[in-house]
Amino acid sequence: xxxxxxxxxxxxxxxxxxxxxxxxxxxxxxxxxxxxxxxxxxxxxxxxxxxxxxxxxxxxxxxxxxxxxxxxxxxxxxxxxxxxxxxxxxxxxxxxxxxxxxxxxxxxxxxxxxxxxxxxxxxxxxxxxxxxxxxxxxxxxxxxxxxxxxxxxxxxxxxxxxxxxxxxxxxxxxxxxxxxxxxxxxxxxxxxxxxxxxxxxxxxxxxxxxxxxxxxxxxxxxxxxxxxxxxxxxxxxxxxxxxxxxxxxxxxxxxxxxxxxxxxxxxxxxxxxxxxxxxxxxxxxxxxxxxxxxxxxxxxxxxxxxxxxxxxxxxxxxxxxxxxxxxxxxxxxxxxxxxxxxxxxxxxxxxxxxxxxxxxxxxxxxxxxxxxxxxxxxxxxxxxxxxxxxxx
Amino acid sequence: xxxxxxxxxxxxxxxxxxxxxxxxxxxxxxxxxxxxxxxxxxxxxxxxxxxxxxxxxxxxxxxxxxxxxxxxxxxxxxxxxxxxxxxxxxxxxxxxxxxxxxxxxxxxxxxxxxxxxxxxxxxxxxxxxxxxxxxxxxxxxxxxxxxxxxxxxxxxxxxxxxxxxxxxxxxxxxxxxxxxxxxxxxxxxxxxxxxxxxxxxxxxxxxxxxxxxxxxxxxxxxxxxxxxxxxxxxxxxxxxxxxxxxxxxxxxxxxxxxxxxxxxxxxxxxxxxxxxxxxxxxxxxxxxxxxxxxxxxxxxxxxxxxxxxxxxxxxxxxxxxxxxxxxxxxxxxxxxxxxxxxxxxxxxxxxxxxxxxxxxxxxxxxxxxxxxxxxxxxxxxxxxxxxxxxxxxxx
Numbered sequence: 156x157x158x159x160x161x162x163x164x165x166x167x168x169x170x171x172x173x174x175x176x177x178x179x180x181x182x183x184x185x186x187x188x189x190x191x192x193x194x195x196x197x198x199x200x201x202x203x204x205x206x207x208x209x210x211x212x213x214x215x216x217x218x219x220x221x222x223x224x225x226x227x228x229x230x231x232x233x234x235x236x237x238x239x240x241x242x243x244x245x246x247x248x249x250x251x252x253x254x255x256x257x258x259x260x261x262x263x264x265x266x267x268x269x270x271x272x273x274x275x276x277x278x279x280x281x282x283x284x285x286x287x288x289x290x291x292x293x294x295x296x297x298x299x300x301x302x303x304x305x306x307x308x309x310x311x312x313x314x315x316x317x318x319x320x321x322x323x324x325x326x327x328x329x330x331x332x333x334x335x336x337x338x339x340x341x342x343x344x345x346x347x348x349x350x351x352x353x354x355x356x357x358x359x360x361x362x363x364x365x366x367x368x369x370x371x372x373x374x375x376x377x378x379x380x381x382x383x384x385x386x387x388x389x390x391x392x393x394x395x396x397x398x399x400x401x402x403x404x405x406x407x408x409x410x411x412x413x414x415x416x417x418x419x420x421x422x423x424x425x426x427x428x429x430x431x432x433x434x435x436x437x438x439x440x441x442x443x444x445x446x447x448x449x450x451x452x453x454x455x456x457x458x459x460x461x462x463x464x465x466x467x468x469x470x471x472x473x474x475x476x477x478x479x480x481x482x483x484x485x486x487x488x489x490x491x492x493x494x495x496x497x498x499x500x501x502x503x504x505x506x507x508x509x510x511x512x513x514x515x516x517x518x519x520x521x522x523x524x525x526x527x528x529x530x531x532x533x534x535x536x537x538x539x540x541x542x543x544x545x546x547x
Numbered sequence: 548x549x550x551x552x553x554x555x556x557x558x559x560x561x562x563x564x565x566x567x568x569x570x571x572x573x574x575x576x577x578x579x580x581x582x583x584x585x586x587x588x589x590x591x592x593x594x595x596x597x598x599x600x601x602x603x604x605x606x607x608x609x610x611x612x613x614x615x616x617x618x619x620x621x622x623x624x625x626x627x628x629x630x631x632x633x634x635x636x637x638x639x640x641x642x643x644x645x646x647x648x649x650x651x652x653x654x655x656x657x658x659x660x661x662x663x664x665x666x667x668x669x670x671x672x673x674x675x676x677x678x679x680x681x682x683x684x685x686x687x688x689x690x691x692x693x694x695x696x697x698x699x700x701x702x703x704x705x706x707x708x709x710x711x712x713x714x715x716x717x718x719x720x721x722x723x724x725x726x727x728x729x730x731x732x733x734x735x736x737x738x739x740x741x742x743x744x745x746x747x748x749x750x751x752x753x754x755x756x757x758x759x760x761x762x763x764x765x766x767x768x769x770x771x772x773x774x775x776x777x778x779x780x781x782x783x784x785x786x787x788x789x790x791x792x793x794x795x796x797x798x799x800x801x802x803x804x805x806x807x808x809x810x811x812x813x814x815x816x817x818x819x820x821x822x823x824x825x826x827x828x829x830x831x832x833x834x835x836x837x838x839x840x841x842x843x844x845x846x847x848x849x850x851x852x853x854x855x856x857x858x859x860x861x862x863x864x865x866x867x868x869x870x871x872x873x874x875x876x877x878x879x880x881x882x883x884x885x886x887x888x889x890x891x892x893x894x895x896x897x898x899x900x901x902x903x904x905x906x907x908x909x910x911x912x913x914x915x916x917x918x919x920x921x922x923x924x925x926x927x928x929x930x931x932x933x934x935x936x937x938x939x940x941x942x
Contacts, residue, residue: 400734406756433757466808489818492840496803496817499847514821522825522942 183212187219199226217243221253228256233263251277255287262290265418265449267297285311289321296324297420298450301332312341319345352382359391368399384415390422402429413442420449420456428459431466439463454484461493470497488517601778602748602763608770608777611784616770619860624768626682628745634679636687636704637661645702645711648721650728652702652711654689663691663700665729672725676700678766680745685924688714690733690741693726697738701730707923715830718921735759744813747772773797773809773859802852803845810853811836829940832917838929841941844899850876867908874909878902 190205206223210216224239240257244250258273274291277284292307308325315321326341342357349357359374375392378385393408409426412419427442443463447456461476477494481487491514498507609616619625631637641656653664654676661676674691681687681703689700701722703714714730722728733741739759742749748771749764750757771777774794783791800809807816815834820826831837835853845851856873857863864870879901902909915934916925930941 400736402736402739403756403758404735433752435752435757488821492817492821496807496840496847499803499845500801502847504846518821518826518942 179212183209183216183219186212187216187222190219190222194222194226199229202226203230215246217246217250217253220246221250221256224253224256224260228260228263233260236260237264249280251280251284255284255290258287258290262294267294267449268451270294271298285314289318292321293324296328299453301328304328305332305334319348350382352378352385352388354378355381356385356388356391359395363391363395363398368395371395372399379411383411386416387412387419387421389415390419390425393422393425397425405429418445418449420446420453423449424453424456424459427463431459431463436463436466440467452479452483454480454487454490457483458487458490458493461490465493465497470500473497474501486517488514488521491517601776602765602771603777603781604748604765604771605769607781612770615860619770622860622862623682623684624859626766627680627768628742628766629679629682630766631661631676631679631689632659634661634676634687636683637676637679640704640709643704643711645713647701647713647728650722650725652728654711661689663689663729665725667725667728670725672729674698674729679704680741685922685926691729693729693732697733698730699733699741701728705923712923713921715919715921744768748776768813797854800852801847802849802855803847805849805852805854806836806839817841826942828942829917830919831942832919832926832928832940833922835929839931842929842931844877844931848877867911870910871907874913878909880906 186205186209190202190209193199193205194202203223203226206219206226209219210223213219220239220243224236224243227233227236227239237257237260240253240260243253244257247253254273255277258270258277261267261270261273271291271294274287274294277287278291281287288307289311292304292311295301295304295307305325305328308321308328312318312321312325322341323345326338326345329335329338329341346354346357355374355378359371359378362368362371362374372392372395375388375395379388379392382388389408389412393405393412396402396405396408406426406429409422409429412422413426417423423442423446427439427446430436430439431443440463443456443460446453447460450456457476457480461473461480464470464473464476474494474497477490477497480490481494484490491510495507495510495514498504498510605616605620629635637654637656640654641661643654645652649667651664651666651668653666655662655664663674663676665672674693676689676691678690679687680690683704683706685707686703686705688703691698691700699714701714701717702711704710705712739750742759742761742764745768746764746766747769749759749761751760751763774797777794779792780794797805797809807818811817811819814836815831817837817840820831820834820837823831826837827834839845839851839853842851849855850873853859855876856870875897877897877899879897879899881901902913905912910927912934913931914927914929917928917940918925932941
């Protein structure tokens, strides 16, 4: 479709433009053709220059904008790639191949929510696009929306049961979503493909799941030694250290993970959180900010960034974040508590009272769920001088 | 087992899988250029080293603030922890004993050391006590080192009974062996929290992060615990800088910041407590910032902050009458009186209702003292309220 459109546009341009401008069109076309040739030969920089020359002559060339985006993507400059894809889509919003690439550029720059939006649009136009569906599933997974991720990935897996990558992600999503049996089947399938470092990482996770945290640390350390760049191994080790009550080592591991991948959500969140607790707000802020950018609807990211904003005296910003957090998670008592405190600072007593009523209700509900609730609500044996209410 | 192993997948490991799974996209019909999505290791900005602040100790503060330091040294806060070598209670009670099932617990003074001895009738385990946590007004719990790790003693000294009893939280447990009988191993984080709150200068911010440094601590909560390390302030004074670098000024904090962020960092803020199962049950009466948050009159007003009633530089006032003026800073004195709008101090109005029963000893009714089982102590409930007879403890 794209080639037909581009061809038609060029023919139309040649037909309507005055003769002196036809040279411009021809020159632009020549530059574009040169760009394609160089790109096919692997000369990316030469191709980039040719496409840019073509665009200087005719800035509205979708084909040149799109190909330039691809060049930038291949050079790892995804921000520039996205700019070119967006310029092309501004000319023709129905070009779904370009939209897919824009989604991928967003994904690569960890703008997962934006990527999700683009893949969703691609699928709305072409529901049979399995590539877009797989990517959408992965985005949902990264955004922590497990049910939605499973739904998309199942569709892809049913169509491509040999796709090991999909099986791996879908299996992981199943396990996280407490669908253990389905997860087991898929993980069984991919386990044999894993190198030793990944195997140790899985053993570490097994030990964590069975609360053998000492064993988990050993396995994860082995995995990290075998492949220090193995994605998420340091984060998992860090989380295990936190569980065993060693935040110092946990922080070291989160830092190590971020050296490998500065966009690891959990490492950003946890390290930012710990640094904030230590009062190191300068270092905490960019980490928590990045975590929130990666998952704008993650209540933990919202809450911890709100705490940081509050510590820095940015009360209004903190209030907005917390309001969003409690909107997303209506039983998030700690967020209600902090929000109530901030309302009090803003002298919004009525709002604070409203939240305190919610907190009381949630506390009562929690109390009912506790097995020792009755015991806890018994009057204490010794309260000095309880008073009778005055006669009104 | 192998199958079991296989079912567990580290969730976040998916990122590496993505490198395999993300598509290679044939892009345009005009060319075969394709975008491959490969994982890129983004550069990580290195952390600028944080200069380690130095705690100078109370003597440095006393050089200029002698009166406050002297007053503070007699306070409970300054005695929140003592080294065993000069622990007053251990000196006063050189032989303490406690029996639990087959286990015998003894604390014996030997020279300048107090030895914690646990026996099961067949053998004994002896360890020197290093620190006594708590000033002893309610109780004191001991910390010792075993196999290179810190342990909290299973038994504590309680002032009310002048003897040892089980440390809070150990009731109903029968240990399996001598090591377990001795007490509970403290994780690195727990150790850090204990020392962080009961001492000064134990937690240092180093280039690699914050670290516990027991060798550098000063027992008790001293000036620099709340006001921050004094090195820059003192150095500026010595250099004749005018005005000198200031210490952290706490008087500017509002009541909520004082209660929750400042005092709550050790006495447990409302956010801390609300995350506990059942909010800690009746034991949460010990967590004053949480309790006061649940009072109807709680606000960000300075008159409800901890320091409105308690001078952190002085010993705790025990008389209920002392606190009346604090209540009456907001509450009127006569029932039915119209709200008094005349400010008590700048910007503050005394418009809270008057008590219909009494005009004095407010706290004795509205802040009842509550016995926490096993603590041998009655804690003042900081949830200010009208206490109904027979009403359950408001958790």
